[in-house]
Amino acid sequence: MVKFEGKCPNCGKIFYSERQGDIVTCDCWQYCPICGAEMTQYTPDSASKTYALDSKHDFDVLMICTFHSPPFFSKQKPVEVELHEKVG
Ligand SMILES: [Zn+2]
Numbered sequence: 001m002v003k004f005e006g007k008c009p010n011c012g013k014i015f016y017s018e019r020q021g022d023i024v025t026c027d028c029w030q031y032c033p034i035c036g037a038e039m040t041q042y043t044p045d046s047a048s049k050t051y052a053l054d055s056k057h058d059f060d061v062l063m064i065c066t067f068h069s070p071p072f073f074s075k076q077k078p079v080e081v082e083l084h085e086k087v088g
């Protein structure tokens with residue numbers, strides 16, 4: 001019996017749970033909003049060599065999608081969805 005639900009503010013996905021106070025991490029932050037592919041974890045060391053980044057792309061970037069030119073840089077952090085009591 002589902003009693004609690006919460007909606008991801010980023011992608012709108014709805015999560016359900018039987019327990020109160022559950023916090024679910026939505027996985028939408030790992031996927032490219034342009035093409036939907038799973039993105040690669042961005043590491044400044046490897047990426048600066050591979051993609052010749054300029055200084056505009058720095059610490060904020062978490063994930064990278066290389067299916068585009070230039071690559072898509074994502075600053076979206078993991079989205080924690082708090083579940084609240086279901087109404088109705
Ligand atoms: Zn989401």
Ligand SMILES: [Zn+2]
Pocket residue numbers: 032033034035036037065066067068072
């Ligand atoms: Zn992409």
